[in-house]
Amino acid sequence: MSEPKNQSIVKVSNELVRAVQRLTLNEKRLLMLGLSKLNTGMGINQLINIKASELANMYGMQSSNAYTALKDTKERLWEREAIIDDTGIRWIITYRMQPKAGCISLRFHPDLEPHILDLKTRFTQYLLSRAAEFSHVYSWRLFELLMQFRITGVLNIPVEEFKRILETPEAYERDFGLIRSKVINVALKEIKDKAGLPVKLSVEKEGRKIVMLRFTFPTEQQLSLVSESKPTEPKPPKATKPENRTSPKADGITREDALSRFVGAQNMAKLSKQPIEKLVSEKELNAFKEHGLI
Numbered sequence: 001m002s003e004p005k006n007q008s009i010v011k012v013s014n015e016l017v018r019a020v021q022r023l024t025l026n027e028k029r030l031l032m033l034g035l036s037k038l039n040t041g042m043g044i045n046q047l048i049n050i051k052a053s054e055l056a057n058m059y060g061m062q063s064s065n066a067y068t069a070l071k072d073t074k075e076r077l078w079e080r081e082a083i084i085d086d087t088g089i090r091w092i093i094t095y096r097m098q099p100k101a102g103c104i105s106l107r108f109h110p111d112l113e114p115h116i117l118d119l120k121t122r123f124t125q126y127l128l129s130r131a132a133e134f135s136h137v138y139s140w141r142l143f144e145l146l147m148q149f150r151i152t153g154v155l156n157i158p159v160e161e162f163k164r165i166l167e168t169p170e171a172y173e174r175d176f177g178l179i180r181s182k183v184i185n186v187a188l189k190e191i192k193d194k195a196g197l198p199v200k201l202s203v204e205k206e207g208r209k210i211v212m213l214r215f216t217f218p219t220e221q222q223l224s225l226v227s228e229s230k231p232t233e234p235k236p237p238k239a240t241k242p243e244n245r246t247s248p249k250a251d252g253i254t255r256e257d258a259l260s261r262f263v264g265a266q267n268m269a270k271l272s273k274q275p276i277e278k279l280v281s282e283k284e285l286n287a288f289k290e291h292g293l294i
Contacts, residue, residue, distance in 0.1 A: 008036040008058065011125040013115040017144045018165055020083040023091075025137045026069045027077060029059050031091055034106055035116055036128050044113040047094065051103040059132050070104045071097065077106075084115070124148040130195045138183050139190040141166050146191070146199065146217060153219040154261070158212055176210050184213075253287035262293045 010032050023031065033055060034048045056066035074095055081088035094107035108116060126147040134140045145165065149155045157165075163172075163179065172178040184201060192198045197217055204212035253261075261284055266276065276294070277285060288294045 008033070008128040009125055010036050010128050010131075011116075011119055011123055013119060014122045014124055014148055015084050016082060016112075016115040017124045017148055018161075020164060020167060021141070022080050022082065022167070023137065024073075024076070025135070025140070027073050027080060028137055028140055030055065030069070030073055030077075032128060032131070033058055034108070038108075038116065040118055044108060044110050044117060047105050047107050049098075049103055049105050051101070053102065058128065067102060074104070082112075126150075130197075133194040134190050136186055136190060138166055139187040139194075142184075142187040142215075143191050143195055143197075146197065146215060150220040153217050155215040156212060157215075159210055162213055253284070262288050 012035065021028070030050065034050055037048050037050070039046060050070070052063055052067035052070055055061060055069065056063045059066075061069070074097060077092055077095055078090075080091050082091060083089075089111045090109045091112070092106050093109045094105070096105045098105065124144060124147050126144070131140050131143055134143070145157070146155055159176070159179075162168075166183060168179055168183055172182070188199050188201065197220075199215050199217040202214045202216070203210045204214065261280070262276075276288075280288075285294075
């Protein structure tokens with residue numbers, strides 16, 4: 001029996017989230033549904049069956065259109081690779097049509113195992129149903145990047161890295177206005193309207209050139225996934241001391257805010273290959289130290 005739509009979870013490594021994925025929207029839909037059906041205890045060699053009816057139910061498609069999508073992706077998926085650390089990894093190693101059963105069977109490539117199975121650290125996960133209504137692959141890819149930072153609510157990413165991951169057309173290369181109007185704005189609208197996540201964008205410039213993008217959005221600790229759910233703890237007695245309700249501050253920056261900024265700075269440091277000390281203000285650096293983050 002297939003898992004209920006609202007409990008299908010995609011869980012992949014952060015490296016795969018930031019990889020060049022080379023997928024169309026229908027290919028993305030199919031593969032992410034396949035990933036959500038993986039049994040982590042059965043290893044990478046398991047054969048995943050996907051019915052056209054499952055595809056239709058998850059993505060709101062007509063059954064006939066869903067089956068056509070299964071057939072149309074067959075040949076192209078053999079050529080698709082995710083580019084991770086300059087290494088191409090094929091998505092699948094097996095793809096079989098079963099016309100009478102109205103389904104396909106696929107097996108993910110063994111080289112993907114460290115990126116899709118038994119992940120304990122450095123992974124991103126989200127409910128597949130939140131991405132199910134996206135009509136642009138740009139929306140899905142940006143949503144995945146945001147979900148990597150859903151607890152801090154901040155994604156800082158260099159423009160060049162953003163263009164590489166989202167595979168923006170070469171025609172947009174010299175005009176950030178095109179990237180903003182045809183990629184970012186379209187994606188942010190869908191993410192707000194269809195995934196329920198309002199996101200704000202700010203930019204950082206060097207001279208007149210935009211070099212860094214900063215996406216901020218409400219943190220999502222409260223949107224626990226099925227696998228993360230915890231028993232509700234009893235409410236504590238009313239605090240008599242105001243300090244029990246207030247986060248300690250260092251130079252006017254709360255620990256929660258410092259943590260959010262520190263994660264963003266770590267991300268920028270990794271991508272720009274510069275020490276954190278050169279990427280933040282003295283005030284932020286002092287707050288990181290006071291709160292024991294560095």
